[in-house]
Amino acid sequence: MKEVLAYPAQYWHTMYEIWLFISVVIYLVVFLPALYFLIRYRYRRGVNEKAQHVHESKALEVLWTIIPTIVVIYLATQSFAFYRIQRNAPEGAMEVKVTAFMWGWEFEYPNGKKVYSFFNSVVNPETNAYLKPEEVNDMFKAYIPEDTPVKVLLTSRDVIHSFYVQPAKVTEDAVPGRITHMWFQINEPGNYWVFCREYCGTQHSRMAAVLKVVPKEEFNKWLQTN
Amino acid sequence: MAQHEVHHLGEHEYSYWPLPVGLGVLLAPLTFIALMVWQKPMLALVFGGVSLVLFIVGIAGWVQEFFSKGHEEGLGLPAMMFFIVSEVVIFGTMFAGFYMARATHADVWSQWVPKDMNLTIPLFLTFILWASSATIAIAEKLFEKGKNALSALFVLLTMVLGLTFTVIHVMEWLHLWHGGFTLSSNMYGTGFYMLTGIHTSHIIVGLLTMLVGLYLLLTGKAGEHKGHTYIKAMTMYWHFVDIMWLLVASSAYLIGSLA
Amino acid sequence: MAAVSYKPYFSAGFKEWLFTTDHKKIGIMYGVTSLIFFLVAGLSALAIRLELYQPGIQFVSEDTYNQALTVHGVLMQFWWAVAIWGSFGNYLLPLMIGARDVAFPRLNALSYWFFFAASVLALLTLLPGNQIRMMWTGYPPFSLNENAGPVAFYALIVHLLGAASLASAINLVVTNLTMRAPGITLKKMNLFLHSFLAMNVIQILGVPALAGAVTMLLMDKYFSTAFFDPTRGGDPLLYQNLFWFYSHPVVYVMILPAFGLISEMIATFSRRELFGRTSMIIAIWGIAILGFMVWIHHMFTSGVPDWIRVLFSYTTVLIGVPTGIKIFNWIFTLYKGSIRFTTPMLYTLSAIFMFLIGGLTGIPLGLPAFDIAVHDSHFVVAHFHYVLGMALTLAVFGGFHYWYPKFTGRMYNETWAKVGLLLVMIGSNLFYFLQFIVGIYGMPRRYADYPAIPEWTRLHELQTVGAFILAFGVLVAVLNLILSLKIGKKAEDNPWQSPSLEWLIPSPPPPHNFDKIPHMPEDWDPYNYDWLEKQHRKQ
Numbered sequence A: 001m002k003e004v005l006a007y008p009a010q011y012w013h014t015m016y017e018i019w020l021f022i023s024v025v026i027y028l029v030v031f032l033p034a035l036y037f038l039i040r041y042r043y044r045r046g047v048n049e050k051a052q053h054v055h056e057s058k059a060l061e062v063l064w065t066i067i068p069t070i071v072v073i074y075l076a077t078q079s080f081a082f083y084r085i086q087r088n089a090p091e092g093a094m095e096v097k098v099t100a101f102m103w104g105w106e107f108e109y110p111n112g113k114k115v116y117s118f119f120n121s122v123v124n125p126e127t128n129a130y131l132k133p134e135e136v137n138d139m140f141k142a143y144i145p146e147d148t149p150v151k152v153l154l155t156s157r158d159v160i161h162s163f164y165v166q167p168a169k170v171t172e173d174a175v176p177g178r179i180t181h182m183w184f185q186i187n188e189p190g191n192y193w194v195f196c197r198e199y200c201g202t203q204h205s206r207m208a209a210v211l212k213v214v215p216k217e218e219f220n221k222w223l224q225t226n
Numbered sequence B: 001m002a003q004h005e006v007h008h009l010g011e012h013e014y015s016y017w018p019l020p021v022g023l024g025v026l027l028a029p030l031t032f033i034a035l036m037v038w039q040k041p042m043l044a045l046v047f048g049g050v051s052l053v054l055f056i057v058g059i060a061g062w063v064q065e066f067f068s069k070g071h072e073e074g075l076g077l078p079a080m081m082f083f084i085v086s087e088v089v090i091f092g093t094m095f096a097g098f099y100m101a102r103a104t105h106a107d108v109w110s111q112w113v114p115k116d117m118n119l120t121i122p123l124f125l126t127f128i129l130w131a132s133s134a135t136i137a138i139a140e141k142l143f144e145k146g147k148n149a150l151s152a153l154f155v156l157l158t159m160v161l162g163l164t165f166t167v168i169h170v171m172e173w174l175h176l177w178h179g180g181f182t183l184s185s186n187m188y189g190t191g192f193y194m195l196t197g198i199h200t201s202h203i204i205v206g207l208l209t210m211l212v213g214l215y216l217l218l219t220g221k222a223g224e225h226k227g228h229t230y231i232k233a234m235t236m237y238w239h240f241v242d243i244m245w246l247l248v249a250s251s252a253y254l255i256g257s258l259a
Numbered sequence C: 001m002a003a004v005s006y007k008p009y010f011s012a013g014f015k016e017w018l019f020t021t022d023h024k025k026i027g028i029m030y031g032v033t034s035l036i037f038f039l040v041a042g043l044s045a046l047a048i049r050l051e052l053y054q055p056g057i058q059f060v061s062e063d064t065y066n067q068a069l070t071v072h073g074v075l076m077q078f079w080w081a082v083a084i085w086g087s088f089g090n091y092l093l094p095l096m097i098g099a100r101d102v103a104f105p106r107l108n109a110l111s112y113w114f115f116f117a118a119s120v121l122a123l124l125t126l127l128p129g130n131q132i133r134m135m136w137t138g139y140p141p142f143s144l145n146e147n148a149g150p151v152a153f154y155a156l157i158v159h160l161l162g163a164a165s166l167a168s169a170i171n172l173v174v175t176n177l178t179m180r181a182p183g184i185t186l187k188k189m190n191l192f193l194h195s196f197l198a199m200n201v202i203q204i205l206g207v208p209a210l211a212g213a214v215t216m217l218l219m220d221k222y223f224s225t226a227f228f229d230p231t232r233g234g235d236p237l238l239y240q241n242l243f244w245f246y247s248h249p250v251v252y253v254m255i256l257p258a259f260g261l262i263s264e265m266i267a268t269f270s271r272r273e274l275f276g277r278t279s280m281i282i283a284i285w286g287i288a289i290l291g292f293m294v295w296i297h298h299m300f301t302s303g304v305p306d307w308i309r310v311l312f313s314y315t316t317v318l319i320g321v322p323t324g325i326k327i328f329n330w331i332f333t334l335y336k337g338s339i340r341f342t343t344p345m346l347y348t349l350s351a352i353f354m355f356l357i358g359g360l361t362g363i364p365l366g367l368p369a370f371d372i373a374v375h376d377s378h379f380v381v382a383h384f385h386y387v388l389g390m391a392l393t394l395a396v397f398g399g400f401h402y403w404y405p406k407f408t409g410r411m412y413n414e415t416w417a418k419v420g421l422l423l424v425m426i427g428s429n430l431f432y433f434l435q436f437i438v439g440i441y442g443m444p445r446r447y448a449d450y451p452a453i454p455e456w457t458r459l460h461e462l463q464t465v466g467a468f469i470l471a472f473g474v475l476v477a478v479l480n481l482i483l484s485l486k487i488g489k490k491a492e493d494n495p496w497q498s499p500s501l502e503w504l505i506p507s508p509p510p511p512h513n514f515d516k517i518p519h520m521p522e523d524w525d526p527y528n529y530d531w532l533e534k535q536h537r538k539q
């Protein structure tokens, strides 16, 4: 269970590895012949002064149209398969409503409990520098139960913001006038960053929040207190 | 014209007119900014005035130069065609806004339709524009047969129709606006006034081009090879504006007020 | 051609320059304006890099950072990556088709003055009170917020640029289609002309969409219409759709001409015809058309329905196929060539290999499963700096060097040109490659400040170092080009021995390009390098 820090990040990782492998191969397939041609056919006085003429090759043309087509369609289909899981929260996920505003977040839990996180709650008031996530006052942290899928319903009170859960590798915009959704699950207690990823003005770069992941019992206790 | 002009070696090509037009165009946004951003109405007035003068002088000089120098190769027509294509896209953006709202807010849309909205006026407006499409087509035919004076008459008729259209349309707007249906009421108001407004601004541009066309026909300048392209392009533009009206009217009025 | 001595096109007084309708002078005016703004945008990028060197706010305030980044993005995209093609297109297109000027020379001058007007407005936004801080994307509702500054500037700048682009695009398309000299058939048009044709068609279809979008912004802000106000039936996503409907294709407006330049240079210096020329042309149009069908990939996290995201992920990655065709054909143009490693050739090769990195990292961005983790992170920033900051900019600088003798009648200094390129390559790869990594670690874009996560900090430090090496390389390259105007050797008419039409007239060209409109013979072809030798032998 605990092999991955957060869900659905593992799908991103697999996608990343597939893409990286394919890309490196493609890069070499282009680069190595190019390098060979560049050396082999460089201009040399008396040896290679004139180019020979090869206009085109139907076979090659077909080859480098068909193969990339197959590769990209495979990639898009693989992404489709992963994306369905990344998008759709598992049954029974806990629903948290998140409302973004300039510049902070409001988290509302199923029982109505609310947590606010403001841009200045993640920085040191004296130096105006970012705190480490664990240094942020617990009052401003959104508690999240360990090993539990969380479905986030997002909206915004003013301009567009974006909710990026760093360990889970998911992002979704908070758009005024509509409700968007995403889900994640974190398997390891600790403090994790959420960043606003849609530009929203002066304090955009401080519009972060901290998710405090705690064991389930502790979470339930916290949820009942005011 | 560039291609066949006779050039003397070493002579540079230049024209005085693009620069004043360009400066006039620079001052137009500055007028808006002076008024709305800097909140300096006097400055805006100065900018606007200078802009208008520069623009008119520049265009007049330009037209004058066009008719006194060089040849003309009819390249204006393909250019007008490409221009119309891009105009269609401009209208398309407004349609996109209108229909996006129409589709997503179908449930509440009926509350947005003002009681004063009726379909007889647009129907009447449509007939006017159709008539004007016919008159300008006749004008073009007559012009091709060399009957410039008669052609001018039909252009004038087209202008009268266009003007009637504009006046009726503005009256209709005022009526709706005073009834509480404004540009900022809701997306129907916004879509309605933006679509019809942009369309009417095209009508006005069309009328201005016809004013020049009339001048060309009456002074005989359109008889030469040169005015030819102009008259054709002008006709093409007017047909485009008329066809656009059908889409605009059926969206803004028909689909808009069907609850 | 003939042995008459010509006055070069640029030997004209101030009055002739100011009122000129000569496509070559207008091209130069575009180029100089564009280059000046490139330097301004580059300097604001250095301010950004300094601020990102360490976490915290050290050099500029958040608001200044946001303004600098808006300026950087807007100027780099519109004044550099788009407008620079106004320079190449205006200058070279009539020469390549054997015309004396463009179809509408006065309109051409006017389109430059539109561009000039936009430049004046852009400079005004640097003054206090006018600063705009909405990023180049200008998404509402934020751009309607006080915090963003006066959106009027942004909208009206786009209007003026749009007018300039439309006028110029229509002009060049008509010129290209109707004014080709006899013998220059569609088939014998070189790839430069084909890619400029496609690029200008994209402009004609796309620019009005952006103009419409910013008109709505203007109306919403100053006349309180409801376009982007959800409480009155509007929708902020309308703007994003319209914006990207143009602003995705615009990346091909930027890169297709660069492809055109690359094709010219790689053929000339391999001294053989382009491999698979027909499929190259088909690929250009494939990219242009597909380019209009992928815009949602910028909105994968914006709240559009999931099935739309998936649909557009397919169209997005498919665009890699025609692009790949171009790359493979370039590589096979080297095959059995006789390759000369001149400066423009080195720029070209660098541009291709950097584009490959940029393109291959565009593919995962087109996969929603990948994009949701890196959207609006520095990974995206690195992707487009590889394609824009490197592939495009290298192709442009390659073009500067390649046509330098044509533009100026002089030769640049080879050694310094190569030193400049080397520095640029070292600096930018150090910089942009690490940007990918910090993006994968999650660093969001448009952040003036970031938490002191040790890996992030270390990567940012190195990036800034890279950026300064890069800037120094640009400095060397630009200085070399400027100084060579005065001290460069006199160039021959056709230093690269290319049969393309612009090289068959004197360097620099005389004011009216051609005494007689040329009639190109049957056996002539812009890539037929033997033809030129045959001509020489005949003489």
Ligand code: HEA
Binding pocket: A026, A030, A067, A068, A069, A071, A072, C137, C251, C252, C254, C255, C297, C298, C316, C317, C319, C320, C321, C323, C324, C325, C327, C355, C356, C358, C359, C360, C362, C363, C364, C365, C366, C367, C371, C374, C375, C376, C380, C383, C384, C387, C388, C392
């Ligand atoms: C010149 C500019 C340019 C070019 C050419 C491209 C090319 C591509 N871009 Fe890029 N892009 C930008 C400029 C450009 N982009 C900019 C400026 C942004 C950010 C805007 C902003 O938000 O500010 C952006 C953002 C951007 C995003 C949004 C990311 C996000 O915000 O989350 C995406 C997503 O799909 C994307 C994808 C692509 C793809 C698939 C290509 C393709 O065209 C690439 C195709 C090329 C190749 C694939 C390589 C060659 C091919 C082969 C060798 C064949 C074999 C290959 C395979 C089988 C894969 N780009």
Ligand code: HEA
Binding pocket: C038, C039, C040, C041, C042, C043, C045, C046, C048, C049, C052, C069, C070, C072, C073, C074, C076, C077, C080, C081, C135, C136, C137, C381, C385, C388, C389, C390, C392, C393, C444, C445, C446, C447, C448, C467, C468, C470, C471, C472, C474, C475
């Ligand atoms: C053609 C497009 C283009 C080009 C060429 C560049 C070039 C550069 N870019 Fe740019 N960039 C963009 C287009 C481009 N960029 C866009 C569209 C964005 C997104 C904006 C947004 O988010 O809205 C962006 C964003 C962007 C960011 C992201 C910031 C953030 O999201 O927080 C950064 C940060 O590193 C950056 C840096 C640079 C640097 C250092 C260069 C360098 O290559 C610049 C090199 C040039 C010079 C430096 C000038 C010339 C040199 C001299 C005058 C020499 C003298 C100077 C010294 C030696 C000190 N750019």
Ligand code: CUA
Binding pocket: A100, A103, A160, A161, A162, A196, A197, A198, A199, A200, A201, A203, A204, A205, A207
């Ligand atoms: Cu909220 Cu950025």
Ligand SMILES: [Cu+2]
Binding pocket: C247, C248, C251, C295, C297, C298
């Ligand atoms: Cu894109």
